[in-house]
Amino acid sequence: MTDDQALMEMALAEARRAGERGEVPIGAVVAIEGAVVAARHNERERTGDPTAHAEILALRDAAAAQGSSRLDGATLATTLEPCPMCAGAALTARVGRVVFAAEDPKAGACGTLYNLGADPRLNHNFDVVPGIGREESAALLRGFFAARR
Amino acid sequence: MTDDQALMEMALAEARRAGERGEVPIGAVVAIEGAVVAARHNERERTGDPTAHAEILALRDAAAAQGSSRLDGATLATTLEPCPMCAGAALTARVGRVVFAAEDPKAGACGTLYNLGADPRLNHNFDVVPGIGREESAALLRGFFAARR
Numbered sequence: 203m204t205d206d207q208a209l210m211e212m213a214l215a216e217a218r219r220a221g222e223r224g225e226v227p228i229g230a231v232v233a234i235e236g237a238v239v240a241a242r243h244n245e246r247e248r249t250g251d252p253t254a255h256a257e258i259l260a261l262r263d264a265a266a267a268q269g270s271s272r273l274d275g276a277t278l279a280t281t282l283e284p285c286p287m288c289a290g291a292a293l294t295a296r297v298g299r300v301v302f303a304a305e306d307p308k309a310g311a312c313g314t315l316y317n318l319g320a321d322p323r324l325n326h327n328f329d330v331v332p333g334i335g336r337e338e339s340a341a342l343l344r345g346f347f348a349a350r351r
Numbered sequence: 352m353t354d355d356q357a358l359m360e361m362a363l364a365e366a367r368r369a370g371e372r373g374e375v376p377i378g379a380v381v382a383i384e385g386a387v388v389a390a391r392h393n394e395r396e397r398t399g400d401p402t403a404h405a406e407i408l409a410l411r412d413a414a415a416a417q418g419s420s421r422l423d424g425a426t427l428a429t430t431l432e433p434c435p436m437c438a439g440a441a442l443t444a445r446v447g448r449v450v451f452a453a454e455d456p457k458a459g460a461c462g463t464l465y466n467l468g469a470d471p472r473l474n475h476n477f478d479v480v481p482g483i484g485r486e487e488s489a490a491l492l493r494g495f496f497a498a499r500r
Contacts, residue, residue, distance in 0.1 A: 251411055252420040252444035253402070262400050271401040286467055287439025290460070294436055295401035308474060311439070315472055316465070318435055323464055325457060 206301050209233055209279035210335040214303070216243040216256065217281045217342055223248065227342040230256035230280040232264035232297070234273065240264040256280060257288035261295050272296050281339040283310035283332070289318040293326050301331040303339035355450050358382055358428035359484040363452070365392040365405065366430045366491055372397065376491040379405035379429040381413035381446075383422065389413040405429060406437035410444050421445050430488040432459035432481070438467040442475050450480040452488035 209231050216229025220243035232240040240263035245254040257280050265271050278284075278292055279301040289311035292300055300312055300319060311318050312330045319328040358380050365378025369392035381389040389412035394403040406429050414420050427433075427441055428450040438460035441449055449461055449468060460467050461479045468477040 246420055250414055250418060250420050252414050252422070253407055253411055253440050254420075255443075258402055262402055265399055265401050269399060271395055271399045271403075273401070285439055285443065286435050286460070286465075287437075287443055290434055290436025290439050291402050294404075294434065308472075311435070315470070316435075321464070323457075 205233075205236065206277070206279065206331060206334050209238070209277065209301060210281070210303060212238060212241055213256075213279045213281050214335055214338055214342070216241050217339065220244045220256070221342060221346050227346050228256045228280065228282045230260040230278060232260045232273065233277045233279070234264070234268065234275060239267040239276075253287065255285065255288050257284050258291050261291050261297075265295065274298065277301060279334075281335065282306050282343070283312050283314055285309040286311040286316060286318065289316070292328060293318060293324060296326050297328050299329045299331065301334055303333070303335035304343065305332065305336075354382075354385065355426070355428065355480060355483050358387070358426065358450060359430070359452060361387060361390055362405075362428045362430050363484055363487055363491070365390055366488065369393045369405070370491060370495050376495050377405045377429070377431045379409040379427060381409045381422065382426045382428070383413070383417065383424060388416040388425075402436065404434065404437050406433050407440050410440050410446075414444065423447065426450060428483075430484065431455050431492070432461050432463055434458040435460040435465060435467065438465070441477060442467060442473060445475050446477050448478045448480065450483055452482070452484035453492065454481065454485075 370376030
């Protein structure tokens with residue numbers, strides 16, 4: 203298993219935890235120099251906070267753990283392609299890489315609708331690795347929404 | 352003075368407060384049905400939180416005040432054009448309008464580099480009113496960065 207696969211397994215475990223708690227099943231982890239410093243899941247329902255996406259929460263935890271708002275070289279691994287808010291947070295936190303599982307045709311901002319990590323006009327860029335764990339993440343999301351209908 | 356001008360005066364007061372505290376002087380307020388429900392300024396230095404832009408903090412406060420992650424019909428007034436993270440947060444919070452003072456040529460996502468509120472592919476749109484208080488906001492930012500050089 204590659205490091206990215208191991209990170210995605212942790213993000214998927216967070217996503218399953220979210221689903222068990224009635225949240226849209228999305229999870230994210232942040233790793234710096236091979237060490238996981240944050241692992242969170244979507245908490246929008248529980249908190250009523252519109253910004254409580256897994257990625258935002260994980261980036262905030264990672265910054266607190268590092269004692270710095272700049273996460274140079276960090277990898278953000280998330281089970282769904284980040285939306286504009288979360289991709290923008292990855293930019294402002296200056297992460298080095300975003301690894302995601304399933305593409306988001308409705309709001310994806312790391313290659314689908316936008317590609318915010320690869321815009322030369324912005325003052326930071328990050329690499330994007332899509333598709334690791336795609337099927338497992340997509341199945342979690344399908345199952346969650348099917349059960350709600 | 353229009354309602355938007357009054358909101359921007361409050362946002363500019365928050366921006367000045369940020370500058371006095373060594374933060375990049377940017378402020379934001381959220382109003383719903385004419386009532387201001389949140390007023391915050393940038394707190395990235397103090398908190399070390401990369402997501403602690405004025406707009407994110409104000410949207411979180413507004414959601415807590417409303418008891419809902421959806422701020423339908425809300426106006427977000429901010430002294431600098433929102434970056435992708437903050438414009439994305441305005442989308443996910445479903446605000447109705449974004450009023451901003453100064454354009455941001457480096458990261459503006461409400462008309463300058465991107466126009467996230469007006470993308471028909473996304474599941475929400477918002478109106479944008481630029482330029483109210485532009486000169487005062489730009490002067491605050493210029494003064495702040497000049498003093499740091």
